Amino acid sequence: MGRRLAGTGGRACRAALTLLLVCLLAACGADEPAAPAGNDTDVMFLQMGLAQITEGDRVAELAEARAADPRIRAVAGELRGQWRTEHDTMRGWLEQWGRPLAADPSVGLHAGHGDLHSLREEDFEGLRALAGAEFDRAAVALLLGNLHNAMETIRMEAGGGSYPAAVDLAERMTEARQGQIQRLLALAAG
Secondary structure (H helix, E strand, O other): OHHHHHHHHHHHHHHHHHHHHHHHHHHHOOOOOOOOOOOHHHHHHHHHHHHHHHHHHHHHHHHHHHOOOHHHHHHHHHHHHHHHHHHHHHHHHHHHHOOOOOOOOOOOOOOOOOOOOOOOHHHHHHHHHOOHHHHHHHHHHHHHHHHHHHHHHHHHHHHHOOOHHHHHHHHHHHHHHHHHHHHHHHHHHO
């Protein structure tokens, strides 16, 4: 009889431990509240912003290294620093939301917005072939075009984005881009 009680107690103890373990595992596996995700406009802003930053950085990298005018090198360096921060932020949100870093071009998500001029490989090749004042003029023109496209994308976010941090980023980008555009226009004017 003593053996039977010990056996029963052992089973009861194992059952209690198993129940406790199941409860602990269930608590550990409980879904955490999902991070708030943005709407389609937020996603489009981030995806297009990443593409524009990548394109612009290629021009700015060349300008920072090769521009004859030190003011152009300074603006290019400023742009590159700002773009690194923006790129990391945008990429982080898309990854956090489980969204692709670039839109599938066959889906048509960017219809009506995808017609913004993207830099082509020929643009980069042409820039690389130039030197001196010609290089400076071409680099400034390409950077201005890139910043103009960025402003269009930013306006889209400001008008239809729902993720507060992305809308705030767009507002900060507007202020920065406007100043950069003015500086580049002054350099282009001579």
